[in-house]
Amino acid sequence: MTRKRVAILISGRGSNMAALIAAAAERDYPAEVVAVISDRAGAPGLDIAARAGVQTRTVIRSEYPTRAAHEGAITNVLEDAQAEIVCLAGFLRTLSPDFVVRWQGRMLNIHPSLLPMLPGLDTHARALDAGLRIHGCTVHFVTAQVDAGPIVAQAAVPVFPEDGEEALAARVLKAEHRLYPAALALLADGKVAMDGGRTVYGSFPVKGGPASELILSPDPVSTVSDIESLARFTP
Numbered sequence: 529m530t531r532k533r534v535a536i537l538i539s540g541r542g543s544n545m546a547a548l549i550a551a552a553a554e555r556d557y558p559a560e561v562v563a564v565i566s567d568r569a570g571a572p573g574l575d576i577a578a579r580a581g582v583q584t585r586t587v588i589r590s591e592y593p594t595r596a597a598h599e600g601a602i603t604n605v606l607e608d609a610q611a612e613i614v615c616l617a618g619f620l621r622t623l624s625p626d627f628v629v630r631w632q633g634r635m636l637n638i639h640p641s642l643l644p645m646l647p648g649l650d651t652h653a654r655a656l657d658a659g660l661r662i663h664g665c666t667v668h669f670v671t672a673q674v675d676a677g678p679i680v681a682q683a684a685v686p687v688f689p690e691d692g693e694e695a696l697a698a699r700v701l702k703a704e705h706r707l708y709p710a711a712l713a714l715l716a717d718g719k720v721a722m723d724g725g726r727t728v729y730g731s732f733p734v735k736g737g738p739a740s741e742l743i744l745s746p747d748p749v750s751t752v753s754d755i756e757s758l759a760r761f762t763p
C-alpha cells in the first residue's frame with residue numbers, strides 16, 4: 529500500500545493534529561504525516577508532533593514582507609516534504625485564493641459546527657445562544673471562501689440543557705478527533721474527491737458499509753438518548 533503524504537498546518541493546541549498522527553501510526557491507515565507547519569512560534573502542537581517523530585517547521589507571518597511571500601515559504605516546506613494532501617487543523621490564517629487553488633481537492637479543514645450553520649469563530653457559544661439541540665463538526669474541502677468548501681463528513685453531538693460552552697466544546701472536540709482521521713482516510717484512499725465544486729463519493733454498494741464513515745453520530749446520541757428523547761429537551 530502506498531500511503532499518501534500528508535502535511536498538517538496548525539496555529540495552537542494541535543489536538544486534531546495529534547489525532548491524525550495517532551491514526552496514521554496504524555499500519556493499515558492510508559496516509560502518513562510527513563510534516564507539521566505552525567504559523568505561530570511555540571504552538572503546543574509543535575512539541576506533540578516532534579515527540580511523535582514528525583518533522584516540524586515554524587513559518588511566522590511577520591517574518592515575511594507579504595502574504596504571498598509567507599505562503600511561498602509554506603509552499604517550499606510542503607514541496608520539500610513532498611506533501612500530497614494538506615490538512616488544516618486549527619490553522620488560524622486565511623489562505624489566499626492562489627494557495628487554495630494550488631491545493632484544490634487536496635486540502636481539508638475541520639470546523640467545529642455542522643456547516644453551513646455557524647461558520648466563523650465562537651461556534652459553541654453561538655450554538656448555545658441559538659438554542660441548538662444538535663451541534664457537531666464538519667470536515668470539508670478548502671475553497672477560497674472560508675468555511676464554505678464542499679462537505680466531506682460530519683459528526684453530530686447533542687446539546688444538553690445543562691451544557692455550558694466548555695462542556696459542549698469538549699463533546700464536539702471528542703467527535704472531531706474521530707471524524708478527521710476518518711475523513712482523511714477517505715481522501716487518501718481515493719473514496720472521496722472534489723469535482724465541479726462538489727464532493728463526489730466512490731460507490732458504496734452495501735448499505736451501512738463504508739458510507740457510514742461519512743456520518744458519525746458519536747456516543748452520546750446512541751448511548752445516552754435517542755433522537756426522539758433528545759427532541760423532548762427542546763423547549
Ligand code: GRF
Pocket residue numbers: 538540541542543544545617618619638639640665701704
Ligand atoms: C478545533 O475545534 C477545530 O475544529 C478548529 O480549531 C480547533 C483546533 O483545535 N478549526 P486543535 O488545535 O486541533 O486542538
